[in-house]
Amino acid sequence: MRGRRRVAAAATAALLAGLVGLAACSEPAARERPDPAPASPAPEPTASDTTPPVADTDHAVDPPGERDGRLWSADVLVQWDKPIDDALLARIEDLRGVAHTERIGLGQVSLENRVLTVAAVDPGAYRHFTQAEVADLQEAWDRVAGGELAIDRTVAERVADPETGMVRLGADDAPSLHVGAYTPQLPTIDMVVNTAWADDIGMDTDNGLLISTDAVAPAGIRKPLQRLVGEDASVQMLDVASRLGLDPDARLTAVPAGGTLGSVVGTFRYQVLGGGRIAPEPAWVAASIRTESVPILGSVTCHKDLFPQLRAALLEVEQRGLADEIDPGQYAGCYYPRFIAGTTTLSNHSFGLALDLNTRDNQRGTVGAIDRDVVAILKTWGFAWGGDWRWTDPMHFELAEVKRVG
Incomplete structure (x- = not known):
C-alpha cells in the first residue's frame, strides 16, 4: 500500500511539474530525433492562485470548479462521422453493462505528417473518465476551460513551438493553441480542448461517445453495441488499446478536421493489419x-x-x-x-x-x-x-x- 502511495505521489508531482506552458523538457527524446531545445521554465501554480486562468476569452467556457462526483473507467470509445442521435444515445445507455456515458467531439489534424486526434470536451464532465491524479489536477481543467490545450508531453515535444508553447492544429491558416497542461491522455486521443474551439478547428462536439462499463468486462457489450450503432461507427475497446496501442478488432474511423485535410480526405475508415x-x-x-x-x-x-x-x-x-x-x-x-x-x-x-x-x-x-x-x-x-x-x-x-x- 505504501508503495502504491509513493507511485501516486510521484505521478502527481510529475503532472504538476508539467503545467503551464512548455517548461524545460527532461524526458528522453524519441529514438528518431535529437533532444528538443528547452523553453524557459514557467512558474508553478501556488495555493494563492484562486482565479482560474483565461488564456483566450473568445474560446473560454465556464470553469469547472472542483471535481464533484465519482470517477468512471474509460472502457469503450465510439466514433461517428456526424453527431450522435439523441434517440440512439438513449438506446446505448439502456444496454446491459453500460454504466455511464459522456459525449465528446473527435477530429483528426495533420501536424508535420502525423495525423493526431483532438477531443473537444466539457472539462468538468470529461475529467471523470481520466485517472485520479489527472482528474484532480484542478489547474489543468481550469486551463482547458480557459482556452488552452492539454496534451501528452511526448506529443508536445514533437509538435509544440519550444519558445512560445503554441501548437498549430493543421496547416498555416489553422488555429494555434497554447499548451496549458501536460497530462496523460486516454488511449487513441492525443490532445484535449474545450468545446468552444470546435468550430474553428472544423470538428463536431458530439460525434464521439465515451462509455464506462464499470464492473462489467467491456468485451461483453461489444457485439450488441456494434449492432446498435451500425457498421459506419467505430467501436474501440480502450482496455485493449491501452495494451496494444489500438484495438485490432475495431474498424477505425478518422474524420479529418477542417482545412485541406478535411476537405480532401473526408471520412476515412480503415482496419488494422499486421506489420x-x-x-x-x-x-x-x-x-x-x-x-x-x-x-x-x-x-x-x-x-x-x-x-x-x-x-x-x-x-x-x-x-x-x-x-x-x-x-x-x-x-x-x-x-x-x-x-x-x-x-x-x-x-x-x-x-x-x-x-x-x-x-x-x-x-x-x-x-x-x-x-x-x-x-x-x-x-x-x-x-x-x-x-x-x-x-x-x-x-x-x-x-x-x-x-x-x-
Whole structure:
C-alpha cells in the first residue's frame, strides 16, 4: 500500500511539474530525433492562485470548479462521422453493462505528417473518465476551460513551438493553441480542448461517445453495441488499446478536421493489419486513389486531388530547367496505407497526400540537399516542406493548401 502511495505521489508531482506552458523538457527524446531545445521554465501554480486562468476569452467556457462526483473507467470509445442521435444515445445507455456515458467531439489534424486526434470536451464532465491524479489536477481543467490545450508531453515535444508553447492544429491558416497542461491522455486521443474551439478547428462536439462499463468486462457489450450503432461507427475497446496501442478488432474511423485535410480526405475508415499496415475501406480507395503520369517522376499512385497541383509544380520545375534536381530513382512513393514506423499514428502518406523526393541525401534530422528553388516551386503550388519542421524531414512534401489549377 505504501508503495502504491509513493507511485501516486510521484505521478502527481510529475503532472504538476508539467503545467503551464512548455517548461524545460527532461524526458528522453524519441529514438528518431535529437533532444528538443528547452523553453524557459514557467512558474508553478501556488495555493494563492484562486482565479482560474483565461488564456483566450473568445474560446473560454465556464470553469469547472472542483471535481464533484465519482470517477468512471474509460472502457469503450465510439466514433461517428456526424453527431450522435439523441434517440440512439438513449438506446446505448439502456444496454446491459453500460454504466455511464459522456459525449465528446473527435477530429483528426495533420501536424508535420502525423495525423493526431483532438477531443473537444466539457472539462468538468470529461475529467471523470481520466485517472485520479489527472482528474484532480484542478489547474489543468481550469486551463482547458480557459482556452488552452492539454496534451501528452511526448506529443508536445514533437509538435509544440519550444519558445512560445503554441501548437498549430493543421496547416498555416489553422488555429494555434497554447499548451496549458501536460497530462496523460486516454488511449487513441492525443490532445484535449474545450468545446468552444470546435468550430474553428472544423470538428463536431458530439460525434464521439465515451462509455464506462464499470464492473462489467467491456468485451461483453461489444457485439450488441456494434449492432446498435451500425457498421459506419467505430467501436474501440480502450482496455485493449491501452495494451496494444489500438484495438485490432475495431474498424477505425478518422474524420479529418477542417482545412485541406478535411476537405480532401473526408471520412476515412480503415482496419488494422499486421506489420504496421492498414486497410482503408475499398470504397474510399476506389473514390480517392489514382495512378497517373506526371512530369519527371512518371507513373505515380496518389490521391486524385493531389495530381493537378503536383503536375503543375513538376511542369514548372521542368520549364525552369531544374528537372535534373529531382532524381526519379530516389522517389519513395506517395500512397502508403500504413502507420508511421514504430507507431500507431497515421501519416499523410496513408491518404496519398504526401510524396518523398531525393531520399538518399535528404534524411530526417538534416538540412537536406534538395534544391531550394525546387522547394520554393512546390511551396508555391500548395505543398508544405518537411525541411521547415522542428524535426526536419527534407525529402517530404505534403499537400497543405488546395489551389485552383488551369
